[in-house]
Amino acid sequence: MIFTPASKVIVQGIMEPLGITCAPLMKAYGTHVVAGISPGFGGQILKGIPVFDMLEQAIPIVGTIDAAVICTPPYAALDAALEAIAAGIRQVILISQGIPPLDMVHLIRKAEATETLLVGPNSPGIIVPGQILLGIHPPDLYTPGSVGLISRSGTLTYEVAWTLTQAGLGQSIGISIGGDTIVGSSFPQWLQILEEDDRTEVIVLVGEIGGDSEEAAAHYIAEAIDKPVIAYIAGRSAPRGRRMGHAGAIIDSQIADFGPDIGTADSKVNAFNRAKIAVADRPSDIPALVNKLLKTPAQRSAG
Template sequence: MAIIVDESSKVLVQGITGREGGFHAGRMLESGTRVVAGVTPGKGGQKFRDEVPVFNTVAAAVEETGANTSVIFVPAPFAADAIFEALDAGIRTICCITEGLPVHDMMRVANYISENEATLIGPNCPGVLSPEKANVSIMPREIFTPGNVGIVSRSGTLTYQIVNELTQRGIGQTTAVGIGGDPIIGSDFIQILKKFEADPETECVVMVGEIGGDAEQRAAEYIRREMQTPVVAYIAGFTAPEGKTMGHAGAIVSGGESTAQAKSEALRRVGIPAAENPSQVAELVADALSRG
């Protein structure tokens, strides 16, 4: 079973007429995802690829098409408003691909998300992909295959590498969720791990973390207390120099418990195998699945 998105997802693309939105909306359509609408203010009445209607507002798109999932490619200065607009139109599953959202904007978004009991993935993330069910992401669907392993990751690129190596070993995936690497995000590790734990088809979960913050330590404690599904981890940033931002705004080594080594050790202390490098993850997953 997939989590967050599946065959019932009716996807709306905010920013569908832009370069990035149009490119990835096309790939979603090619993968069989039900892209039912696009939204670009001022361009309502057009059609994307002669099949997807474009609307001026999310409310009009939802009323006309019944869209229940949004993916956002709106530029950073307007992305928070795009999230608010989707929520106000009744959409409760939102993936914000946009990077560079101001932290202050995300503070307002986080409060509004909790008030509306919605699921926000991102921002600054690759989205969500459930193989052969729904692609609400910028991930390369060609490397995925249906199976029984869930992935939750702060890093988009490492997600692709690990998924590809799992697929090459004949290990398929239920859903891959890229939660993003910003300091404030819509869904953290624990929120996604809860969904995988409740999914009867997910028999193992891969958690990919990064330097900075304590999200991985909090996830480790949750896994120890609450999860029966085995979890395998990898923490990126073993060679990161202290005090440097490594790609993501939230990936800053400040020493102590925020290092990759400290996070990996915290995971191992509660019985979670933590790989030394990305290529070891598939091996650890295969071992976890073989032990049932």
């Protein structure tokens, strides 16, 4: 896993309301937060974390930085992320929500060109239970274990993590890829990371209605993932009658042969069923499915 207790982390926008909440939570969990960045607040200290006006002022003092957690206002997030990438930081977590779509397009292109892992925006970030917190996941809901948890939603990630924890099933990692229209990393990217992670034995993917992320994930799992996967789709009881996805997702679905109802709960559940992936009806069903797969790791046949 690329995130460890030794990872050196900075918080950009540390003196913003979100940063003031996020940074102490991370530090209290044991995350190695070496500095915070907030223009105009250089020289201050927040809960033992030194604050600098600019990232370039911090690096000569704290050394190489592994990850940046961005808590700036949305219109400042692009500049903060580009500053981090220019400084050689290759893991950038965007907690901020409402980042302008064109800013995200620009940032994703830059991240791809520099092989930077981009998480978010509108994400609680990443937690490796018992080791490191990069964001605002409630740590008490998680416990170390072997279940990799990937979600689009923040609160659903917490709910499923707590459901697993209460059932005695710890997590190897919890990730929310983000809830904004354009996000930096995808389900397939994280599925591949967890496929290669020695600590992860079972993957739980939590999706929701709208867009085509889950259909694409189901196709990718069938083609490239050997580890057992369980899916849960939120919003299955949402009323039909208005399309939750956007036009681009609908067009993509026609090209990918996902079907005309792309974005609906039925479309997503059917995609997982075709890929022979177990789908939980409700979060409380997930632990039993995980236990079943842990006992029969070869349950899913190829094809």
